[in-house]
Amino acid sequence: MADKDSTSPKPFRVIVIGAGIVGLSLSHALQLANIEHVVLEKHDKIVSIKGAALIVWPAVARIFDQFGILDRITKTTAPVENSYKRWPDGSLICRDDTMQTVSRLFKIPSILFDRQTCVSHLYEGLPDKSKIHTSRRLERIEQTDTGVRVHLADGSIEEGDMVIGADGVHSHVRKLMWDYADKFEPGSIPEIDKEVMSFGEYRGLFGVSTAPDNAQLGNSNTHMILGQDVTMLLFSQMDKAMWGVTFKDEFQKAEHKGKATEAEIEAVAERFADLPMTNNITLGDMTADLGMGANIAVESAIHLCNILHREFASNPTRRISTPDLAALFAEYQAGRYARAKEYVETSGKLTRMNSHQSYFDHFFAGYLHKYIMQSGGKALIESLSVAPKLDYAPTRTIDESAEGWHWMETQEMRKGKKGVWFKYMVLTSIVGVTAAYMARAGLPALLMQLNV
Structure with a gap:
């Protein structure tokens, strides 16, 4: 990007890669800030059947309220009634009233639903859906003297001033960013930072099923089942059963994991099929899809949009210099690092604790x-x-x-x-x-x- 700070007829423009929960949240926030942007999704539709359970805590519920979609969400979901912690045989350890206490203190019903329902609410609630473009797969990103160009698989090009990667844990944007840094600033991204995303000690299988007739799961309850090297979660929401299995496995490189095949899903499901989830159902009573959560990522998206609104709301056509843009990125990182680090470390400790390491x-x-x-x-x-x-x-x-x-x-x-x-x-x-x-x-x- 050119090192200049002058007025241009073109407004500051953001290119978002990925139209999942985070990408759609960015579009909501950028539209409210009147910042020009486009969201590029590689798949041919926004709402798919893929995904598992999401618990939306009050912090993100408040953000969804600012988007104008919270009221519809709460009207179409049942608040969590009870939360249970269980031994590996499905017997009860205790009830956990944390979610109910949080709901009471913040005066927001506890929100539990599946990922695809969340994506649907975000997409349908957008003021302007024309910002979202499907079947637009990223190929490469080019930095020019005046901004960035995003080259897509269909041969088209999107030009703007900033690219935001909202394309998941195996992010193509992050890899391109690392490649660019290695080329122009060798050593600027420590290898240890890359290794964090390259190996995993735990794997997961997540799914959404129709609740079995004999399950007796209740209208909206949560269950955490402890075990040696494996932890299971089971959530009920009306007629749905949302579940997940996190298990310790061999260390694997990320490029060798990626999206699981149907055969791999079936193999994992068969491996744990006989594990009890409650007193009367096992994992074998369920079926499988993959998914993950996003509360902390939505927070990060909002923090970035607050910075962009501050800089460009009053002067959307202002051109920003490369050093000033780098300073904004540094401000964003400084504002999110400690909180994100705390959540990641706590999550890792809980995973190891609940799987009896x-x-x-x-x-x-x-x-x-x-x-x-x-x-x-x-x-x-x-x-x-x-x-x-x-x-x-x-x-x-x-x-x-x-x-x-x-x-x-x-x-x-x-x-x-x-x-x-x-x-x-x-x-x-x-x-x-x-x-x-x-x-x-x-x-x-x-x-x-x-x-x-």
Whole structure:
């Protein structure tokens, strides 16, 4: 891009690659900001049957309210009634009321549905659907003196000032970005950063099924089933059963994984078919499709759009220099890195804990966690209360005076009691639960002395 900052007759233009949850959220936010853009989707339709369960937490529900689609979503979904944690045989460990507590504090019904329903709401709620173009597969990206050119498989070209990759975990845009950096700034992308996306210790199978007649899953409930090297999730929403299996597997390079074949899906489903999900159904009672969630990605899209609105809303034809554009990207990264890192690390720890990767993980997930669940719920509420929203669009139906949105304002009053409360909970939980754990695990009795 040219190093100049002058007025041009052409407005600043964003090219978004991918029309999934994030790509469509970007289009909503960019349309509200009056920023010129196009969203390019490689498939021939926007709403497909692919995908699994999504839980939309209050932070993203508020963003959807700014888009004007939350009211329709809540009218077509049933709020989660109960959440259960289960042993590998499907028997109950405990109920988890975290979702219900969050819903009450933020005065937003808990939203549970499948990915394709979310995509449908986002697409149908767009003010201008002409921004979304299907059957437009990315080939390469060219940076010019005046912007960027996106070359597509059909021979067409889209020109703009910024390309945003919203094309999933195996992102073609990210690979092209790395290739460009290696060519013009060798070493600017550390190999360790690339390796993070190249290998995976866990794999997943996710699906949406019609609820079996004998399932007795309820109108809207969630189940987490723990196990050695495997964790299962089962969500019910009206007549649908949405489920997922996360399992430890051999490390594999990303380019050797990609999209699973039907044979691979069937092989994994057969491997875990006999695993109990509740007292009366197994995984074999379900069928398979692949999918993933997107709460944190939607937040990131909104943070970027807030920056773009600040820069271009009042002067959409302003040309921006390469250094200034780089500064915007750096601002975006600095604003999202810590929060995204926290979510990724916490997710990894929970995956290992729920799949019993150590004796402590087994002990904590099965016995201790239910006694200190309230502490984890408070941490989640704190995180949701400071989540970003659009700076330039009002909310429409939600009540932002709800206690949850102002949770951090009274945090200082809680700090004095928090340390004492948490210490008490941890100590009493360890003393009260260790005997039960050792008895169930068949371990010899131990004499424990706690020095506090």
